Amino acid sequence: MDRFSALKVFTRVVEANSFTRAADSLNMPNATISKTIQQLESHLGVCLLQRTTRRITVTPEGREYYEKALRILKDLEEIDASFKSVRNKPKGHLRIAIGGSTARDVLIPLLADFMTSYPEIRIDLAVADKPADLISSNIDCAVRGGSMDDSTLIARKIGEAALITCATPDYLRRYGIPATPDELQNGHRLISYLSPASGRAFPFRFEHNGIATEIKTQHHLGINESNAHIAAGEAGLGIVQTFTYSVRNELASGALVEILSKWRPASYPFHLIYAQSRHVPPRLRVFIEWLAEAFPAAVKA
Incomplete structure (x- = not known):
């Protein structure tokens, strides 16, 4: 044996x-x-x-x-x-878990730079909004948003992304432009993002003069995948709250319009998580350092 x-x-x-x-x-x-x-x-x-x-x-x-x-x-x-020669660059197989819209709008546009710098690192992207179990799925690291509660994992903060509330011009012509978050509960159609893990709708979050509030009202449409959630807003099906990096082009072209800008919520933290270990493989170490440097500019509003 x-x-x-x-x-x-x-x-x-x-x-x-x-x-x-x-x-x-x-x-x-x-x-x-x-x-x-x-x-x-x-x-x-x-x-x-x-x-x-x-x-x-x-x-x-x-x-x-x-x-x-x-x-x-x-x-x-x-x-x-x-014991490898210092001339050798990190190599091997790197498995990364990441949510759909963050993969599409942040990581994938950046990857050409990383793969050019480290041509001997082979990458697998596990793209899904539902958080992956790093150990059972044999994942090296994951990009996750929100607070990190799992003490068995190392979480390195890599940046913060702004959240924006928006809708299409046609929707706003039909239903009106809300002046305050409370007006969202009066006849507006909300597209909620559903937690892929629990199925519960994330509330619409707002902040004004340092006071944070949440709107927990019945949504018109709920979607548990980030790319589809954004697409529903672009299709004029209702009001969405999402990350600015995911609708940057639509805002610039006028396809989507920001509303309630004075009530923008606090920025949303993002972390790179990986299993605790005395030894971090070189391929993972260089990816962590590279993404920590590249991520903030990529999600900047």
């Missing part, structure tokens, strides 16, 4: 919580994955995983072995990286 390969297989099965997903990510047959786990358990003389036809459960011994195995693999990766 190749002990190093067995460690990689076991940690991937635990992270993916599936023999099949682990096999796919390692490009190995399912039978090889299963045989490797059996050999490892036989070698150790303990049961690492409880398997049924429907699920995998990590035993207490398996959890302890996973944590120690993960540290060994991380240390080996860092040792390999530290």
Whole structure:
């Protein structure tokens, strides 16, 4: 049994919580994955995983072995990286999770610069508004907006984006221009962004003279994907509140018009998150530093 390969297989099965997903990510047959786990358990003389036809459960011994195995693999990766020639640029596979409109309007337009600087880094973008589980999905890092509550992850703030409330000129001709946020509750059609995780509508947020308020009214249309949410506003279906970077061109052309500008809410923070580790791979380290520098200008109102 190749002990190093067995460690990689076991940690991937635990992270993916599936023999099949682990096999796919390692490009190995399912039978090889299963045989490797059996050999490892036989070698150790303990049961690492409880398997049924429907699920995998990590035993207490398996959890302890996973944590120690993960540290060994991380240390080996860092040792390999530290002994490479300083002339070699970071290389390898970088997996990044990011929301739809942020990918379209911020990261993708910037990527040519990064990929030119680091041509040996191969990138996979996992684009979805629903937050990805970094460990089980084998994601290196994720760009997320809002407050970060998960203490098991490292969150580096990379910037803030302005929020804007807007509608098409045709909509405003038909329904009128609201003078205050309270008027949104009187006959206006609101397009709410629905949380991809919970399905609940995010309230329309406003701030005036240092006082923050929220409008929690029944929406006319709710959408749980950011690009579609913006598209609905551009189609004149109602009033949207979104990031200025996502409607910059439409505002410049007059296709969308800002309303309630005196009540713009506070800027929305964005973070780059990644798993805690003593050793951050060079490919991830350079991406973190690059995005932290590039992001603020890309989302500037």
